[in-house]
Amino acid sequence: MKRLLIALASTTALLTSAAMAQEVPKIGAAVYGLNAEFMQIWSAALEEHPAVVNGEVKLTIFDGRYDALVQQDQFETMITQQFDAIIFVPIDIEAGAAPVQAASDAGIPVIGSNTRVNSDLLTAYVGSNDVESGYLEAKSVLDAIGCEGNVVILEGPIGQSAQISRLEGNLQALKECPKVTVLEQQTANWSRAEAQTLMENWLTSHDGQIDGIIGQNDEMALGAIEAIRAAGLNVGDFAIAGIDGITDALNAVKAGDMASILQDARAQAQGALDLAIFRARGGDYEPQSDIWVTYTDMPWNGGADAEYNVPWTPVTTENVDKLLAARQ
Amino acid sequence: MPRTDTNAIGRWLSPERRAHLVQEYGIFLAFLLLVVVLSASNEFFLTGRNVSNVLLQTSINGILAIGMTFVILTRGIDLSVGSVVALAGIVSASFATTSPTAGVAGSPYPVFVALSLGVLVGAASGAIIGVIVARFAVPAFVATLGMLSAARGLTLIFGGGRPVPSLTPEFRWIGTGNVLGIPAPVIILSAVFLLSWWVLARTRFGRYVYAVGGNPHAAKTSGINVTRIKFIVYVISGALAGLGGMILTARTGSALPQAGIAYELDAIAAVVIGGTSLAGGVGRVTGTLIGALIIGVMNNGLDLMGIESYYQQVIKGALIVGAVMLDRNRGRTA
Known part of the structure; x- marks a missing residue:
């Protein structure tokens, strides 16, 4: 009897959170690992995205700990919890294909960022060549x-x-x-x-x-x-x-x-998040990151493109001070 | 060779003596052979600068491996040293950086503060392991596996996952400085080696380390404080890992949170190649030093010849297993 009550209570909790998710989309970001500086800058940029700051979306970042299997498990978790969209930075180009397949089967859009994955089921990809x-x-x-x-x-x-x-x-x-x-x-x-x-x-x-x-x-x-x-x-x-x-x-x-x-980690992260929100809301969304203004070579195109190519910036003695200042 | 005790030569070549010779000098002969082969096959190998490079490249692993020798002599193992290297590196660097954002205080502390802290952090990690192993009888493998994970986590927490750059020249001296052309890390390794050799060969503590590893029950009944000896060897290993971590940081010029990954394996390899038995009680730091040199010389020689690093890993693997097989063989003849 007690067990039944607990089951009932948790079902109610699940239903409530599902109802809440209707209003605030749940976006998951599965990154290959957070030990090195580049992915930290990438993750920080996600947290600083206007839509996350305003609470328009609920963002969860998963640390893949440099292990393809850990990333796969994290995808299962996100599928179970009915995330609305997933941003994926895979550890391995081939091993990343299986989790993308699983999410796609569950009807969850997956936006690739930074690192490629060998799958045609990716909704879109934001990275640098x-x-x-x-x-x-x-x-x-x-x-x-x-x-x-x-x-x-x-x-x-x-x-x-x-x-x-x-x-x-x-x-x-x-x-x-x-x-x-x-x-x-x-x-x-x-x-x-x-x-x-x-x-x-x-x-x-x-x-x-x-x-x-x-x-x-x-x-x-x-x-x-x-x-x-x-x-x-x-x-x-x-x-x-x-x-x-x-x-x-x-x-x-x-x-x-x-x-x-x-390599502009911020543009890769925020671009992918704009696309993820766009997909999670079924197309009813205008991008909020300033990167679309910065990079005129990378137009938003109504969020419809399969690939967004973030340009590289050669670091020179002229722009280095500005870039360093942005890191503080 | 028939065993004769009647004349000096026969006695000198008795099976015990021969086994002893192999044990004492076998690894040294293997090392010399490697040096001869590499000198013959590469013109640069025996140049002054390359010899200096090899010693420099061996110094960190050598220091870690000497600490590991103390632990393995007591039948223990220390899997945490790679993570402790990173932790001590980032903590000490935080007190020695001129970067206004990465440091602890915004301006660097006197260099001895940073250096002492690195050793202290390592010793403290070792002390925690020591208490868990010696007092609570948790297997060393498990206790140090736990520290491997915990120390890496603490490194990421302490530095916020970011590197600590812009270290003071005084701090960097321990990695990049030299005395009369001898690189500072090589001098530090030599000092650590001589001190460890003296402690193990000439002091009561050294004899107790062997006794505890050889037969813990006998050691206990003969009045040795086994718990204390076990505790101290982990503190030694931790402190030396801290020292190694600071040298690494000083060499690379920046404390990286992902530094030192899998360093424990190279340290264990050096100890094993050097003839110290994983069953405890048998082995010497001289062997460990040569074991570390063999690994260093091999990596360097294969680099000079332009052989891919993947082959180096295969050769190192074969070397470790070969050394243990030799060790087994030695056990039968002696």
Whole structure:
């Protein structure tokens, strides 16, 4: 009898919350992991979205803890709790397909952000083209060394979508400079410490030969800079570039040590949230984030596009102070 | 070789003596062999700068592995060191940063405050583990697995998940400085090694560590305070992890919350390759140091030859298992 009462009570609670959800859409954001700076900026931008601040939507962020299975479980949870839309940043391009399928079967729209997933069931995707960033950063290194000389490439974990695409971009730019030799190309797993060790060893085995360093992210470029310093060499003698625009890299750009290409986490997050709310309300919604005003190259188009491409911003000595100020 | 006790040479080459020789010098010979092979196959390997690099790259794992040796000698294990590295790194860095937003006070504290805090944080983590293992008899694997998770969480909480950049030159000295061309981390590793060697080989505490690992019941009945010894080894391991974390932070120039992931595995690998038995009671820090050097030399040599890091992992795996098989074999002959 007691158990029955509890069951009744919880059913009522569920019904009430379902009724409330009719008014305030529940949006879930499943991100691959919150340990690194980039996804923290991304998550913070979601929380700062006008619709979240005004209480027009109820936002829950799920930390995937870098585990595809954890993300899948979180999708099950959101489906059970009848979320109205899901924003998805998968850990893996292939493993992300199953949860998207499950949500789609339950009739919940899924908006991809930042990282791609190999599924045609995604309602829309807001991200930046990694091939483009790979091209831009390699180009900045090659321009600096006059399209001639020797470079090394510090790669992300082999097989991750960002590594594959950024390498493709790197190679595109390298093709334009046939006089440039790639001395070494090896993974440092996005890690500053690993890149530092690798670079120390390369500076030994290619003593005085390395002109440029293409780091597929900022962390690894920063590790290379530390290795150069530790070897007693002059950082200014090397052309170094990274991608993402993390705070340490912005400071290094300011100091003239490297070049970086900013990936706008805020635009990726807020753009995806506008699309998620748009879908959750069945099309009755106008976007509220200011990013649609900032990026005229990325029009809202009535929320109907399948893909929104957030442009990259090369960090320069001119814009770095403004970007740093925005981080405070 | 027949066993003869009648002449000196025969005695010198007795099975016990031979087993002893393998135990004492086998790992050292393996290390020399590796150095010879790498020197022959790569012209840069034996250059002064590369030797300095290898020592530098070995220093953090060496320090962690020496702490791990104390723990493993008592039949324990410390899985928490990688997380403690990150925690001590971020706490100490918060007191040594010139960044107005990332630090604790807006301006850096004197460097000894930051450095002491890093060691203290590590020692405190070790003390918590020590109490749980020694006083409440929770298996070391479980207690330190718990700390692995908790310390990582505390790191993220303390730093808000963000890195702490812009460290003072004084703090960075322990990672990037040098004395007469010898990198500071190498000097610190040498000091830690010499002190640990002396403690284990020459002090009563050292003898007790071996006794506790060799036979805890016998140790207890002979009046050794087993609880106390066990507690202290985890404090040592934690404090050294704290020290290693600060050196890592000083080297990379920024305290990263995701630093040190899986460092405990390299430390355990160095201890095992160095011939310390996971069953406790047998092993030496000299072996551990050479074990750490073997890992460092191998990674460095394969990098110089341009071999992909994925192969390095396979080779390291084979090395660990091979070392333990040698250890088993040694157990039978000795």
